[in-house]
Amino acid sequence: MMRIAVIGAAGRMGKTLIQAITDADGVKLGAAIVEPTSSLLGADAGEVAGVGKLSVSIVSGIEQCINDFDVLVDFTTPELSVGNAAFCAKHGKSIVIGTTGLNDEQKSQLEEAGKQTPVVFAPNMSIGVNLTLKLLSLAAKILGDDYDVEVIEAHHRHKVDSPSGTALRMGEVVAEALGRDLKECAVYGREGQIGPRTQKEIGFETIRAGDVVGEHSVWFATEGERIEIAHKASSRMTFAKGAVRAAAWLESKPAGLYDMQDVLNLK
């Protein structure tokens, strides 16, 4: 039975992950980790997640539970996730990272970790979103440069990064299919006397409001028609189930940096 550790166990995703692990076959919760200052230290992780007693006491550091897990699942902050990837690489543990908002240097640090241990890193672990990425690539290849591309996303009021990692990934997939570099063609949050739209830009619009779990819509618009490819998540469970599936998939995989397209065999 594969043992999973959840770091950020008291967070929105952390609690949902513990529920998903409890529901899944072939895996079990091995450890649960929170910040050292947390009032939940020593509490039962299952009770905190609302799934009943699991007899896994919450600890304050990954090194304290190193013998209790095979794979770490990490939905926390970029700095923490990068440090955890290096720790896992050093100690022969696999890691699944769902954290978003990593900069280029932090992403290259994950590549380094992937040289020593299996790492799955994906800004969105839902099966539906990963299928959507495939559909976007197909649409962009067929529609080409005549269609203006805009990525619109909405999330809950607590989200700290913008645009969402998923929106950026959608932009990357479309840019790649159109032979563009997203870094050169992305336009974020237009305001003021900006002039007409340029043909090859990919625009991003962000909404932050209430309790929206995650909604993404990509427009391909030209004179006379518009195609919208959209995904709406209604529960965090979709991300948690994907992360648990990724953790189970990592068993016996060689070192490498993988994404959900690898896990779902969508490449």
Ligand code: NAP
């Ligand atoms: P959240 O509720 O703020 O959870 C983050 C958790 O990390 C918090 O519980 C926080 O603890 C904990 N943490 C911070 N520093 C820590 C430390 N040193 N040791 C242990 N735990 C620590 O946020 P969320 O909504 O769950 O999202 C977390 C990340 O996942 C974000 O980057 C989000 O964009 C991403 N996400 C990805 C997907 C996907 O499918 N890939 C889906 C949803 C969300 P405190 O509460 O004590 O600060």
